Amino acid sequence: MSQVLEPLTAPTPEKVVETRSQDRRAPVYYVICWNDPVNLMVYVTHVFMKIFGWNREKAQKHMLEVHEKGKSVLVREGAERAEHYVHLLQEYKLHATMEPAE
C-alpha cells in the first residue's frame, strides 16, 4: 500500500484575481481580411493556412467569406498578437487590419 505524503506547508496562493482583472481590461481586437480584386483565391487560402496553421477547409471557408461578403474576421486577439498577425498578413500583401472588438 502506498503511503500518502501530506505537504508540510500550505501552498502560497497566487494572485489569480488580479491577473484576471487585468486581462479583462485589456483591449481586444478583431483581425479582419478585406476583399480586393487582385489577390488570387488559391494564394489567400495558402496564406491563411501558413500563418494560422489552419487546415484547408477552414482556410477556404474564410477565403470565400472574404470573396463573397467583402471581409472575414480571422481571429480575435489581444493587441500584441493582433498586431503581429496584421504584420504577417500584410507582408503577404493581403489587405488586413485590426479593429477594436468593443
Place this chain on the structure above:
Amino acid sequence: MKLRTQARNNWEYDLTHQETMCLRMVINAFPLTLDPAKTAVPISRTDSSTQADERQRLLNDSLSEHRSQLKRRAAVFLTADKLKEERSGWRLQLGAEEREFLLQLLNEIRIESWRALGEPADLELVPRPDSHKELRLYNLMQLAGFFEFALLDHEVGE
C-alpha cells in the same frame, strides 16, 4: 510551369524556355515602386486609440524592411543555381522557405503593378496598345499571377 516532384520540403518544377525567360523578367522588375509611402496600408480603419499612430509607424517600418529583404534576395535568387537548364526546358528547385519567398515576391510584384495601373476592378481590361508603360505593368501583373498559380496549383486538389 508544372510541378515535377514534391518531397517533404523540396519542390521541383518544369518550365519551358519561354516561361523561364518570363520568370526572370518578372523577378528582375522588382521593385516597381521605390517610394515606401506609396505602398503603405492602414493598420486599422476604426482604431482611434492613442497607440494607433505608433502601431502604424511600426507596420510601415516592418513592411519597408520586408521589402528590402525581398529586394536583396531577388537580386541573388536567379544566380543561386535554382534554375537548371535541361534538354527540353528548365528545372526550378525550391526548398520550403525559398518557395514562400518566391510567392511573396511574385505577389508583391502583382500588387504593385495593379496599384500602378490605378487599382482596376476588372483585371481582364487590357490597356490601350499605345500605352507602353501600362502594357508592361499589365503584363507583369498577369505573369506574376500565372507563376503564383503555378506554384500553388497542385495544392488545390489536395
